[in-house]
Amino acid sequence: GIQVEQSPPDLILQEGANSTLRCNFSDSVNNLQWFHQNPWGQLINLFYIPSGTKQNGRLSATTVATERYSLLYISSSQTTDSGVYFCAAFGDYKLSFGAGTTVTVRA
Amino acid sequence: DGGITQSPKYLFRKEGQNVTLSCEQNLNHDAMYWYRQDPGQGLRLIYYSQIVNDFQKGDIAEGYSVSREKKESFPLTVTSAQKNPTAFYLCASSHGTGSYEQYFGPGTRLTVT
Numbered sequence: 001g002i003q004v005e006q007s008p009p010d011l012i013l014q015e016g017a018n019s020t021l022r023c024n025f026s027d028s029v030n031n032l033q034w035f036h037q038n039p040w041g042q043l044i045n046l047f048y049i050p051s052g053t054k055q056n057g058r059l060s061a062t063t064v065a066t067e068r069y070s071l072l073y074i075s076s077s078q079t080t081d082s083g084v085y086f087c088a089a090f091g092d093y094k095l096s097f098g099a100g101t102t103v104t105v106r107a
Numbered sequence: 108d109g110g111i112t113q114s115p116k117y118l119f120r121k122e123g124q125n126v127t128l129s130c131e132q133n134l135n136h137d138a139m140y141w142y143r144q145d146p147g148q149g150l151r152l153i154y155y156s157q158i159v160n161d162f163q164k165g166d167i168a169e170g171y172s173v174s175r176e177k178k179e180s181f182p183l184t185v186t187s188a189q190k191n192p193t194a195f196y197l198c199a200s201s202h203g204t205g206s207y208e209q210y211f212g213p214g215t216r217l218t219v220t
Contacts, residue, residue, distance in 0.1 A: 031208070043197065
């Protein structure tokens with residue numbers, strides 16, 4: 001199956017700071033999704049982004065499929081952005097998840 | 108409101124007992140999935156189903172069983188053969204099993220002692 005690596009594993013931010021999370025994947029993919037897992041465990045869909053760039057409020061994502069990576073940008077971070085961010089790549093019949101980036105935003 | 112529901116939220120069982128986790132969706136999705144998440148890790152696929160009365164094993168199917176008798180329901184049974192059943196279980200659905208966007212339920216935390 002596809003290997004998905006996320007970096008950094010942990011990120012501590014001061015409120016208002018910007019950050020970039022990275023997701024590398026080992027093979028061609030048909031789909032890439034970014035999720036935010038809240039403290040109760042719910043996975044919230046952030047982006048469905050097989051290629052290109054999308055923006056949603058303070059969050060944006062870019063996937064460069066030919067170079068096998070995707071980036072998630074968080075701008076003007078808020079304490080509510082804390083949690084674990086997962087990327088997942090679809091290939092070989094299934095969605096493969098990375099280990100996640102744990103983001104902590106301090107007030 | 109359309110969505111995916113899972114019940115119960117928390118489940119406690121004694122070792123050696125089978126337990127069934129519920130997953131229901133009203134999104135009219137054809138495909139449904141079960142994932143397992145262990146602390147500090149990503150999700151791993153247990154089983155998936157493309158249509159009613161059909162399902163396929165994922166990466167870690169041993170010790171689990173599923174059924175898909177209705178489009179909106181995909182229950183997961185954790186059997187006594189599962190060696191380490193304590194985990195967080197998440198159900199998902201999508202329009203199809205290709206590269207469609209998957210949506211997740213709120214999860215069930217299972218603790219087996």
